[in-house]
Structures are given as C-alpha cells and as structure tokens.
Amino acid sequence: MDWFTASDYWLSRLVFQRALAAVYLVAFLTAALQFRALLGTRGMLPIPRFVARVPFRQAPSLFQLHYSDRFFAGCAWAGVAVSAALLAGLDGWLPLWAAMLLWLVPWLLYLSIVNVGQTWYGFGWESLLLETGFLAVFLGNDEVAPPVVVLFLLRWILFRVEFGAGLIKLRGDACWRKLTCLDHHHETQPMPGPLSWFFHRLPKPLHRVEVAANHVTQLAVPFLLFTPQPVATAAASLMIVTQLWLVLSGNFSWLNWITIVLALSAVRFPADPPPLPGAPLWYVVVVLAVAALLLFLSYRPVANMISPRQVMNRSFDPLHLVNTYGAFGSVSRVRYEVVIEGTADAVPRENSDWREYEFKGKPGDPRRWPRQFAPYHLRLDWMMWFAALSPAYAGSWFGALVERLLENDRDTLRLLRRSPFPPGEPPRHIRARLFRYRYTTWRELRETGACWQRTYVREYLPPTRLAGAARRP
Structure with missing residues (x-):
C-alpha cells in the first residue's frame, strides 16, 4: 500500500513525536504542581463541585467517575511518567498496536484534566495539545511508515492555527490593519519575558515590518503547506522561525512550542529512510476511519473561521478533536x-x-x-x-x-x-x-x-x- 504511507517522512515523525512528548511532559508537570490550589478539594474552583453540576457527556473525564486530590496527583504524575517514556522512545520498542495505546494514555489523562479544569484550563493551547495528541496516536512507530493522511491532518491543524489567527487579527483590532499593534503589544501582553522590554523599544518602523511579516506568515504561507516539497518544508520552516521570534518576545506557555511541533511534521529532513514494513490492513482501516471522522468534524471550525463573526479558541465537541484557534484579536493599549x-x-x-x-x-x-x-x-x-x-x-x-x-x-x-x-x-x-x-x-x-x-x-x-x-x- 505505497499510496497509504510516506517513507520519506520517517525522521519528521520521529522528531515530531519526541517534541510532542516534551510538550506533554511540561503540561502534566504544570498540572501536578499547581492543581491543589486551583482545582483541589480546597482549591479556588474545586473539581468535586464542578462534576456535581456538569454531566459526563458534556465534560467526559476520569474525574467524573472518581475524584480525590490523591487520585488527581496520581493521574498527573502518571502523565509525566508516560510522557517521559515517550520522549525516551519507548513507543519504538513496542508492537504497533501497543505503541498506539501508549500514545492514547497521555491524551486520555490530559483530556480528563482539561474537561474539569474550568477557567484555569480555558486557553486555546489546551485544545491544541489535545487535538495534536489525538492524531499522534495514529502516526505509527518503527513498524510502519508514516501515513500520508495523518501527515495531511497535522498540516490541517497547523493551517487552522495560523490562518485562523491571521483572520481574527484582520477582523478584530484596527491596529493590525494599520500595522501599529506592536507599538503596544510587548508592553501589554499577558506575561512579558526578559526581552520584552527591548522588543517594545525597537524602532516603530521595524514594528510595522514585524506586523506585515506576521500577516504574510499567517494569511499566505499556510496555503503553501499543501504544496509539493521543498516548498512545504520552506513554509513550515518560516513558521518555525516566526514562532521562535515570539518565544523570545514573551511568555506564551507552550502555544509557540506546540505550533513548532506541528510545523516539524511538515518538514522533510534529508535522510534516507530505513526499511519499513507495509501497513497492516487493520491499521489502514482505523486510520482512514479516524481521518473521515475528523474531516467531518472540521465543518463547524471551518464555518467559524470564514464567518465574519469568527470567535477564537473554541471546541465544538467535548473530546476537543477539531477546534478553532486564534490569538490577540484585540490588543490593549494600556x-x-x-x-x-x-x-x-x-x-x-x-x-x-x-x-x-x-x-x-x-x-x-x-x-x-x-x-x-x-x-x-x-x-x-x-x-x-x-x-x-x-x-x-x-x-x-x-x-x-x-x-x-x-x-x-x-x-x-x-x-x-x-x-x-x-x-x-x-x-x-x-x-x-x-x-x-x-x-x-x-x-x-x-x-x-x-x-x-x-x-x-x-x-x-x-x-x-x-x-x-x-x-x-
């Protein structure tokens, strides 16, 4: 089934999987170290109070079935352990089906946390990690070459992240159209970084260039992800450079890093693939069925993205399988x-x-x-x-x-x-x-x-x- 797989992307998959495991590791570590004060039994927004009023079908989670602070801590630290194992490459030592189950574990654990996390987990990068993590389950390991359809769907996520963010800017604050938003953004962003003061003090003409380059990267470059190589690699690389620039300019949690991870999946590294077996029939059937489901679920996010009333960072299903994204549709002046x-x-x-x-x-x-x-x-x-x-x-x-x-x-x-x-x-x-x-x-x-x-x-x-x-x- 040569049509089903792309052997040239075996190293792209490897880099993507290890980088995603690292993001999972940070996410679970954040949960383990902060949950008691935020969501614990004596937290500011206790999980037991939340699950008592929200049914399972609206927020499926392990903690709907049972909650204690000790159980939550166990799940969070289990997520840390599994993420570390995936970062170390344990999935490559397992049969294909077992590797898929191993990748499913952090997704299920983090879904359980996000769905009871309330305000503390209302950020777009939570859904982005879940959507990306779900696709990672079906990307395979050393027993099979990367499926083309999964690689396409990863680019589809990246497209929606970038293009959606670009549209929300054009439709939102007028300063994006006037190229003046960066006169304020570095000073008023949620959490400045150690270099944000210096970014703010860059000459205003350079700020105009930055905004214009951002529009190009978010509104034009995403379409190049679906073109043949090496154009797709060049487009993904430009997105990575842009995200690294944002990493330097502020503290945006793992939003920039998970975007970089997605872009890595579109980069074709110049390395000869090792011999890889053909995809088993059961795997082909599962992957195609999941792809059909995700494309079907893409309808509402796409309708939102092209709507004049576009909203940012919304999930349209309780499993966060396909979501809509966007950031800084408006920029504070003070x-x-x-x-x-x-x-x-x-x-x-x-x-x-x-x-x-x-x-x-x-x-x-x-x-x-x-x-x-x-x-x-x-x-x-x-x-x-x-x-x-x-x-x-x-x-x-x-x-x-x-x-x-x-x-x-x-x-x-x-x-x-x-x-x-x-x-x-x-x-x-x-x-x-x-x-x-x-x-x-x-x-x-x-x-x-x-x-x-x-x-x-x-x-x-x-x-x-x-x-x-x-x-x-």
Missing part, C-alpha cells in the same frame, strides 16, 4: 495590574503596614525584571492579567484566592514568588488595588534600574477579612 496587599493591623487604615504579595511571572515590583517561564504555564499569573482587564474575569475565583491568602494556605502560597507573612502569622486583612504599568524609557532605566513605572488607578477590592477574624487576639 497595561493594568492588580496588586494584592495584606496587613496584620487589627483595623485597616491607609497608613497601615500594607505588604505586597509577589507573583512569579506577572509584573509586581517595578524593579523586578521579568523572567522566562514558558513553556511552563503559570495559570494564576495569567488569570491575574485577565482580572486586571475586568473583574468579570475573576468573579468565580478571586474571592477564594483572597480567602486562601487570609488563611496563609500553603498550596496557594506555593503559586506565588513571595508571601510577606511568615507561616503561622497570616494577615488580618487583604486588599487589592489597580495600577497602570508602563515600560520605563531608556533614561529611566539607567537612572532607576526599574523596567516598569506604575501609577495607582483605583481600589479593586476593599480591605477584607475572614468572618470572625475580628475576635482573633
């Missing part, structure tokens, strides 16, 4: 940050000893330079950015966060860079204030050493205490 402070004073006053909580990734102290965290995902830090845009984004979890800080909850404090209160001595009151942040100029940076300048805007949350806290000695 950066706001919610600064959380606590005091041990019994009566909170403006001149009380208010101490600021420091987050790991989001801007806080103006003198603290941003660090690189991606592809690791600081979920609370990202949602704090949304909370600054509008309190509506924080309505379901911000009150619980304040309550945990008033309790000096250990799991919640682990999500932070620093708590100003020692263990056993929680604050009596917590307040939140909204500040406007802007990057300093070159002169201000030299004079103060601060990369940010911030200005108080308004109260975000008035001083708040735990019920009954007034009676504490």
